[in-house]
Amino acid sequence: MTVPVRITVNGRPVERDVEPRLLLVHFIRVFAEQTGTKIGCDTSQCGACTVLIDGVSAKSCTTLAVQADGSSVTTIEGLSDGEQLHPLQESFWNKHGLQCGFCTPGMILASHELLRTNASPSEAEIRHGLEGNMCRCTGYQNIVRAVRDAAETMATAK
Amino acid sequence: MSSRIFGSGIRRREDPRLITGSALYTHDITLPGMAYAVMLRSSHAHARITRIDTDRAAAAPGVLAVYTGADIEGALQPVPCAWLLPDSGLKIAPYPCIARDVVHYTGDIVAVVVAEELPQAHDAVELIEADYEPLPAVTDPEQAAGADAPQLHAKDVNGDDIAGNQAFHWTVAGGDVDAAFAEAEADGVVIKERILQQRLIPNAMEPRGAVAQYNRATGELTLWNTTQNPHIVRFLCSVVTGIPEDKLRVIAPEVGGGFGSKIAVYPADFITVFCSKQLGRPVKWIETRSENYQATTHGRDHVQDVELAATKDGRITGLRCTVHAGMGAYLSTAAPGIPTILHGLMLSGCYTIPALKEDVYGVYTNGVPVEAYRGAGRPEATFMLERLIDVLAGELGMDPADVRRRNFIPKFDDGHEVITTLNYDSGDYPGALDKLLDHTGYQALRERQAAGPSNGKYLGLGLSSYVEICGLGPSQVAGAIGFQGGLWESAIVRFHPTGKVHVFIGASPHGQGEETTFAQIVASEIGVDAGDVKIFHGDTDATPMGWGTYGSRTTAVGGAALALAVRKIRDKAKVLAAHLLEASVEDMDYEDGKFFVKGSPDKSKTIQDIALMANVAWDLPEGMEAGLEASTFYDPPNFVFPYGAHLAVVEVDAATGQVDLTGYTALDDCGPQINPVIVEGQVHGGVVQGIGQALWEGAAYDDSGQLVTGSMLDYALPRADLLPPIDVISTVTRSPHHPLGVKGIGEAGTIASTAAVYNAVIDALKPLGVKRIDMPFTPERVWRAIQEAKGS
Numbered sequence: 001m002t003v004p005v006r007i008t009v010n011g012r013p014v015e016r017d018v019e020p021r022l023l024l025v026h027f028i029r030v031f032a033e034q035t036g037t038k039i040g041c042d043t044s045q046c047g048a049c050t051v052l053i054d055g056v057s058a059k060s061c062t063t064l065a066v067q068a069d070g071s072s073v074t075t076i077e078g079l080s081d082g083e084q085l086h087p088l089q090e091s092f093w094n095k096h097g098l099q100c101g102f103c104t105p106g107m108i109l110a111s112h113e114l115l116r117t118n119a120s121p122s123e124a125e126i127r128h129g130l131e132g133n134m135c136r137c138t139g140y141q142n143i144v145r146a147v148r149d150a151a152e153t154m155a156t157a158k
Numbered sequence: 159m160s161s162r163i164f165g166s167g168i169r170r171r172e173d174p175r176l177i178t179g180s181a182l183y184t185h186d187i188t189l190p191g192m193a194y195a196v197m198l199r200s201s202h203a204h205a206r207i208t209r210i211d212t213d214r215a216a217a218a219p220g221v222l223a224v225y226t227g228a229d230i231e232g233a234l235q236p237v238p239c240a241w242l243l244p245d246s247g248l249k250i251a252p253y254p255c256i257a258r259d260v261v262h263y264t265g266d267i268v269a270v271v272v273a274e275e276l277p278q279a280h281d282a283v284e285l286i287e288a289d290y291e292p293l294p295a296v297t298d299p300e301q302a303a304g305a306d307a308p309q310l311h312a313k314d315v316n317g318d319d320i321a322g323n324q325a326f327h328w329t330v331a332g333g334d335v336d337a338a339f340a341e342a343e344a345d346g347v348v349i350k351e352r353i354l355q356q357r358l359i360p361n362a363m364e365p366r367g368a369v370a371q372y373n374r375a376t377g378e379l380t381l382w383n384t385t386q387n388p389h390i391v392r393f394l395c396s397v398v399t400g401i402p403e404d405k406l407r408v409i410a411p412e413v414g415g416g417f418g419s420k421i422a423v424y425p426a427d428f429i430t431v432f433c434s435k436q437l438g439r440p441v442k443w444i445e446t447r448s449e450n451y452q453a454t455t456h457g458r459d460h461v462q463d464v465e466l467a468a469t470k471d472g473r474i475t476g477l478r479c480t481v482h483a484g485m486g487a488y489l490s491t492a493a494p495g496i497p498t499i500l501h502g503l504m505l506s507g508c509y510t511i512p513a514l515k516e517d518v519y520g521v522y523t524n525g526v527p528v529e530a531y532r533g534a535g536r537p538e539a540t541f542m543l544e545r546l547i548d549v550l551a552g553e554l555g556m557d558p559a560d561v562r563r564r565n566f567i568p569k570f571d572d573g574h575e576v577i578t579t580l581n582y583d584s585g586d587y588p589g590a591l592d593k594l595l596d597h598t599g600y601q602a603l604r605e606r607q608a609a610g611p612s613n614g615k616y617l618g619l620g621l622s623s624y625v626e627i628c629g630l631g632p633s634q635v636a637g638a639i640g641f642q643g644g645l646w647e648s649a650i651v652r653f654h655p656t657g658k659v660h661v662f663i664g665a666s667p668h669g670q671g672e673e674t675t676f677a678q679i680v681a682s683e684i685g686v687d688a689g690d691v692k693i694f695h696g697d698t699d700a701t702p703m704g705w706g707t708y709g710s711r712t713t714a715v716g717g718a719a720l721a722l723a724v725r726k727i728r729d730k731a732k733v734l735a736a737h738l739l740e741a742s743v744e745d746m747d748y749e750d751g752k753f754f755v756k757g758s759p760d761k762s763k764t765i766q767d768i769a770l771m772a773n774v775a776w777d778l779p780e781g782m783e784a785g786l787e788a789s790t791f792y793d794p795p796n797f798v799f800p801y802g803a804h805l806a807v808v809e810v811d812a813a814t815g816q817v818d819l820t821g822y823t824a825l826d827d828c829g830p831q832i833n834p835v836i837v838e839g840q841v842h843g844g845v846v847q848g849i850g851q852a853l854w855e856g857a858a859y860d861d862s863g864q865l866v867t868g869s870m871l872d873y874a875l876p877r878a879d880l881l882p883p884i885d886v887i888s889t890v891t892r893s894p895h896h897p898l899g900v901k902g903i904g905e906a907g908t909i910a911s912t913a914a915v916y917n918a919v920i921d922a923l924k925p926l927g928v929k930r931i932d933m934p935f936t937p938e939r940v941w942r943a944i945q946e947a948k949g950s
Contacts, residue, residue, distance in 0.1 A: 019277070034179070035179070037179070038183075038185075038364070038414075039185070040365070041447035042446045042448055042869070043447070043448075045869075045871060046447070076177070076179035077179040077180070085177070092173070093170070093173045093174070093177055096169075096170065096839050098173060098177065099415070099669040099839060100363065100668060100669025101175075101177075102183065102362075102364040103363045104177060126878070127879040128878075128879045130878040131878055131879040134870070135363065135878075136361050136843070136875070137839075139843045139844075139846030139847075139884060140842075141839075141842040141883065142838075142842065
């Protein structure tokens, strides 16, 4: 059995007949061919698959593609405005907030959610806000710095 | 400008592709006609396979093939062990790619399904019927060495008996240990400790995987692989699959961390190659995270019984220990060298120890094979010493800092031989500790501690002084210690007519940022802009041979090869510049990318001028070859020995057993820092992995050998909200034998931090009488230890 699904991924509508069990992350990676979204675990712990569904963050490994039918999904590839990086991308680069880069797409989108709901988070709030995303390289130190830096940049830009 | 780029924390050039999702990891590679493989792994830790029926799976939708152990017979050789530890009675058990008769751990592969689509392969694996006759299992290394333990392997690869599950027995000894202990028993102090270095799961965020593309027309195979060392994979893949090395291309594309778990070669990767060869189609295999826990190498797993002899004034006179090191079901690629060479030879640490002896028993167990994990042997050595020193301090009523000071090797800058025969390059261990104590206000913290607990929370301070061996290493030594490869590195540097530079390097970074630091080395050596230097790595067809990124060796060894190659170019450029300026070579000077006649800086040629002339070759000195290119093979004359001192500050809630890490300061000396921002990042990550071992992490098996911590739900990784800010400071001591003076920093944090946190927790609980707790320090364990101490 398949179900027709239409999901807009980074502005491009993608229509497919999918199995009901198909996870959104696979839809994104296989059908929308956006491989920036990563799969780091199989228990919804690591957060590497975090994307925005209609602007709100979600773990795309815990979301069925059919649940996202009709929605608009933003992945790491869709975050920058053309060649203009999003402030979070700039800050992760400037503050050395990544090493191997595998957790980074999910980490940036989880940070996006954090700043959407709290424009000026404290260090503790940043740490708490990112507890659902795992990084094995940075010890989170520079990720926290990057998010704080991005918050400042975004506050100034407003 | 360019000369100052060495030491500058410039932004990493790797990052733009990583922050935009455009980097391609193995999992992201899709090829025309690609099929997907899924492995069936044993559901038992130890069992005889009585029947495998693959008929239903083979008939399932989309299935292209199902292979079992019988199908690979003769086509895939057993997985080799590549560290043949000498003088240790090494017994290598056969390690088949697919188990045929007996499975030895729950990760053993018993069959593989290849299908058109990944979900079809997953579905079909469920249809394989495998029957087992379970056998008793053992996962604790000490128990496995016991007389009544279940035996894993009857014979080794040579047909010799394996007795008592013993893979090897290795010793290191120096000085008169028995005399030292006899003396201490009579008129001194003897400390005894039992230390459990629990099994850890490396958890690189990118799971392992392989994409194999075999071309039947040419007989060539390309393998994209999540590896730290593509050239070693090529080498061993040719041994296992029979595909000649010249027809094998191994690409390590973007690799998402390794921490040692991507050093080994693995059955699943060779099976993927086999499937591609059989089917004539590209085949992709990517492990799930649960599969990563189940079958990708683990780390540590030592049971250590340790004794320290000392004088009554705190001077160490002897160290004696027995270690049972769990090797898991088979010997992984580099496994025998980890608890021995990289552990036992470092047992003098930062200290003058006149006599020591260690016996290491490598033991087969029904667990995942154990390999290098960040630090690899050295954390287990550092922990042992740093723990014993704190126990000694407690015994003598001395401050732990003072006991360290009493035993430190005095400052040295050009070699110091320790009892294990290693010759440390340079170090100032007392200086490092003093700076750390000053910086952290150690005395004030001690005074605060002396004021007693506040709200039931006990303050604890934990020190850890360490020295580590890295920059592996001289190839002659590699041969002597049984490592089946060289440990040099190579680099090719090529100038193009416009002065832009391509570097082809054998080292294979996977997140550490050496594309940036290597460009900084080139820029600082020859005055080009770092942005004009492109670094190629991780492709065996494009780069010269390299022995891999592990053991904190990539900058230390690969960076040295690169610097020396650039210096060769500088020498040639100087000759060409002299020719063009009609001066003698002896009269030429060089500074910041300019070659000029001494005393006449206006008579000069830039490196870009020289690159153009060398490439067009219109006017070269007689006998000079065209082009501006150099290659170097750098075989280090010795290892390098970074060192440092760390302080952990904890508060332990005596009512709940909850440990809060409230502060952490790392002082590390890795020599001159090419990019201090990257160095700091390496320390951060390393420290947190070591903290993880002390506080949260630990792989656990049940009595039947099932992995209880089989997913990220069950294995506690460090999370952002559990950690305090980490303060990173440094000192700079050059390595006297290294072309750039640099050492290594990848593993330092992990080597130091576990002991620092452990010492802090026990220090906090000292007033309550708690002397030891097995890691990790879960609240339950801490609480129980407090209750037991109260009861006694």
